[in-house]
Amino acid sequence: MIVLHSMQTTSNPFFAIQATCDNARAGLLMTDHGEIETPIFMPVGTQGAVKAMEHRSLLEVGAQIILGNTYHLYLRPGTQVLRAMGGLHGLSGWTKPILTDSGGYQVFSLRDLRKISEEGASFKSHLDGSKHEFTPESVVDIQRVIGSDIFMVLDECTPHPATYSYAKESMERTVRWAARAKQHDTESPLIYNKKQFQFAIGQGSVFTDLRVECMKILVEMDFPGYAIGGLSVGESADEMYAMTEVSTALMPVEKPRYLMGVGTPENILRSIALGIDMFDCVMPTRNARNGTLFTTTGRVNIKNAKWKEADEPVDANLDCYASNNTSMAYLRHLFVANEILGLMLATMQNVALYMWLVKTARKKIIEGTFHAWSAEMITVLNQVR
């Protein structure tokens, strides 16, 4: 049964829920660089640029916030340049909101190049082997310099699979680090006079009790928003949805909820149904560069010979330059001939699809028809065109 009710919260100047459809929510994030309608997908701009996409194209397809990565931006261009340029907004010229991940995921991916202690994580740069250390406090400081509107605490993205004992140990450290990060956020002045909202990250691998314990403690710490980390790292889709569900059940209703690194269009729709508001994933951009398109009528391997002479547009249903002005045959030719323009147009199509997906999901939540629409879309989007 679909329940539509408005529950505008006036108490939270950062986030307001505008409509719900069972657990699915339509909301509004309010930052000093603009408002963000949720549920939202955030295109990934690791190094301060969404790969192969102009800022103006991002705006055209409806991007309202993009991601940056603290680890990558700390190494290049580095905090000195970022500070001199007025943060990542000043450097890049992107004027809408930015969210930065803490770099925890990247540092912990450097298996042989990093060492974890209670204090933080020391690591060698993947670029030149130079030695660095991230602490919960230093990562706040770096994100102050970046000037992101929403920024993440330093966590350990627990690898998958993990033993219960390691997952517990890792989760407990993530929780202690979150407390230090919050404390440091409170004590550190802003650099650019723009509000920055710090999100905590729930961990606990695929163990329900660890996820529950972690989220309960983090919620008590009263962060402006909450993320679920450590998913989409190799566990099954069922495990991912289960961990998301136990987490959202504990997250405060009036605060934004962010599922990190997820995922396929189906993952996103199913997680919206579980009460998630925010998503990021490299999938639309990375898959685009490999020639996999997401379209409103299904997935496409653009390199497939069947598109050789296909005059049809990439996606007739999307109001996007790449979707309407490019034939499948031309896009295939560009990929076969290794033309950069192919990467550009495929990226634009995929990001446009993701933005269309969350925008439409929002509309359907407000209309109270989310579940029926979502079920239908999952079938359509999963089919191979």
Add this chain to the structure above:
Amino acid sequence: MIVLHSMQTTSNPFFAIQATCDNARAGLLMTDHGEIETPIFMPVGTQGAVKAMEHRSLLEVGAQIILGNTYHLYLRPGTQVLRAMGGLHGLSGWTKPILTDSGGYQVFSLRDLRKISEEGASFKSHLDGSKHEFTPESVVDIQRVIGSDIFMVLDECTPHPATYSYAKESMERTVRWAARAKQHDTESPLIYNKKQFQFAIGQGSVFTDLRVECMKILVEMDFPGYAIGGLSVGESADEMYAMTEVSTALMPVEKPRYLMGVGTPENILRSIALGIDMFDCVMPTRNARNGTLFTTTGRVNIKNAKWKEADEPVDANLDCYASNNTSMAYLRHLFVANEILGLMLATMQNVALYMWLVKTARKKIIEGTFHAWSAEMITVLNQVR
């Protein structure tokens, strides 16, 4: 002394000269895909795409005609796909004029993979080693399928340096091939019902008498337009200008003149002064991808550390998205971080500069102030910023 006089020719429905300033000319090319104001620079889209640039960006910066390459398009996507899609216009969605080079330059560059005979050139594909043959006739046929508005005869781009005897032999074969190409053009019906204008190509290496002999014979054959080939292949700038000058002196005043593969902004301005109307070169796009920018205030190596914290725009004088919305510091960061967006923005800047250069040259020719402006611009554009 600057002489400005209008000499509209009504007899040639393909080309009209609108103003001259000594030997420099401002004209209008009229094709079934639109008009082209000359002097013009034609961005190179070898495989049916200008590298790293959207069609709409090309239009924004003032591109009026782009190049395609017969050799590359014949191999990929091939004539079957091109024909099914309605030629290169249909495949690519580019609606303005297209000029195709014959592929002679590419075939003759395949030193160890090609064999020349009186009949034509047999070669092995650089992609898969498959065997093919180009004849003056087959190259006309391929360009019929491509449907380019202006197309080139098959020539031998004589390598540099060449002995006099080889250059003579090669030039004489090019002339015999031009006669066959013209005959075949006359006999072959159009495929898409759009006019196609065939240009002859003058050769003769750096030998004045060979250049003169070649051009005289070609002019007698009465082609719709004439090109100068085999320059910008390693000879000195003085030799290039000298060969251009002896060629333009013989070219019919009322027909368009195309200097192939040239060149730097200075090369273009100096050749406009010698009476050239059309240019193409990979320099703006290729140099962009290497981090060399052409701007209205001089050349830039964007990777240089001096740009690390430079807040200034890439080129404040150009009305172009990349020029005005990108700081030097951001573009440097994109290059250092190997972001595709860096290639995209640098390409847009360089093509915008070249389009601005020929557009302004045209304006100055019409105003009768070309020479003074050109001398000043050569100094400015050659300086390192």
